[in-house]
Amino acid sequence: MSLRFNRNTDGETQALGRSRGGFGCKIIGLCDAAGRLVDFVLAPGQAHELAASVLLLQRLPKPPTWALADMACDAKVFRSAARAMGSIPVVPSRKNTKQPEPCPDYLYRHRNLIERCWSRLKEWRAIATRYDKTAISYAAGIAIATTLDWFKSSG
Template sequence: MLADTFGRPLRFRITPGQASDIASASSLLGGQHGKAVLADKAYDGNDLRSQIAAMGAEAVIPSKRNRKVAIPHDTSIYRHRNQVERCFGRLKHFRRFATRYDRRIIHFTGFVHLAAALIWLR
């Protein structure tokens, strides 16, 4: 999920449960612009960091523990990373989203679009 600074959904991608988070991050960031990209440690990768730098944005991503040279990040900006969690919280107010009643991906995707539109209209 890609969310703006107010916690409203911009883009999302539904992936299988076993897929890593960083695998779909580059496609979500394609064509976007901003001053900073905030993400957690799961998104710490050199390819993603270079894509963020090519956007002209600052990568505010803490380094993984196994990174040989830790890359510093701005902790005051990183505190606002909870906006994407708030976005998921708003989406979970819709029972159909929270329980995932729809088993076909096309139906679930359609409802996520509807729920995102309703969040934007509030």
């Protein structure tokens, strides 16, 4: 398991930003087939998930067979990055896409594993509300919660 994050302390890397929900941040993560968080990136609230998703794919030590993602990653960049690694992208196309790509339902239904992973991690009050001021301390809290989740799932 590798949980990496930026250690810069200037104002730009605190992963805080404005979004429709207010002032906050996003946790963009990657989980394994058992639904456990493997790697994550903190991003400001207004940032798109696509760049961080491609970064997480590239940081994997071994390419996965399938790269499941939600509609936010329906872009040529994500699909080509997954194919370059040797993975098959499983991303549903948006409704207004001119050339929709196939997304097998029998594979996409396993995407609920990451949603259940977030549900377990957000049981931790500090993760759900982000009381920490700095990105380093917030990422450390996520890493601790993830480690305890790994221990709980292995027992």
